[in-house]
Amino acid sequence: MSAHENRSRRPQRIRGGFRDAARSSAYSASGLSEAVRRLEAQLGVRLLNRTTRSVVPTEAGRGLLERLGPALSEVEAALDVVNGYRDTPAGVLRINVPVSATRLVLPSIVPGFLAAYPDITLEIVSDDSFVDIIAAGCDAGIRYDERLEQDMIAVPIGPRVQRFVAAASPAYLDHHGRPQHPRDLLDHACMRGRFASGAMMGPWEFEQGEEIVRVDPTGPLIVQPGAAIELAIEAAIAGSGIIYIFDGWLKPHLDSGALEEVLEPWSQRFPGPFLYYSGRRLVPAPLRAFIDFVKAQAVRPAP
Structure with missing residues (x-):
């Protein structure tokens, strides 16, 4: 077959x-x-x-x-056990991920995985809202630990330490000044985000030592998290204001000098994302192959 x-x-x-x-x-x-x-x-x-x-x-x-959904999922998973007797697993693996993971996590994993498992079709569903992966018909998802449900099994994936970075173009900072404290951002133009639900993204959070400061700045541009993030980055490069986002999104522009980091001593670090899946279901062979591949890559020495 x-x-x-x-x-x-x-x-x-x-x-x-x-x-x-x-x-x-x-x-x-x-x-x-x-x-x-x-x-x-x-x-x-x-x-x-x-x-x-x-x-x-x-x-x-x-x-x-x-x-019927849970029962059909169990039947599908049980049928997939047969996959374990194949020389190489086959089938469809559907993973729900935030847009940031498609940019910062998956590019270093997906090409090698597809080469290693040519009989597996990988479907990536990019979605920044928190969804029930089972109800959404997905085998697994990628999220951060504070958004994981208790009955999920979590496997570290991607960088284990990330940080938020505030940055702007040198020209903007030369004209408007460089903030020395997070509260100085209230006097600057800042790029903000709004979820698809209509709710604004939470305050910008900074940390230095034992002090945590949250500010809710304003600015000329509001974007929905996801693909529109690129627009906010380009606007920041053009001098429209300050952006606050994962360091991985901004690294090429920081390295080139198009953007300059501000408030670096206040930059907040946090644990990296996790691949998560239900602990109450049989693990389909394509997902097991992906989990093993991610674990093997995590212990592989850096070049």
């Missing part, structure tokens, strides 16, 4: 509509639609509301999915 055939026989979740589901299965959109109609007829209740543009579960459909 080929890897594609093995994946196509697993239970499939309908995502968006029958055409989307058909693309990730061995069935046609019409075949899936007819199967759902037969199930609705057997149960005597409508499970999906259909329009020409979308397919949305009814209340009964949502209830059924909530009850």
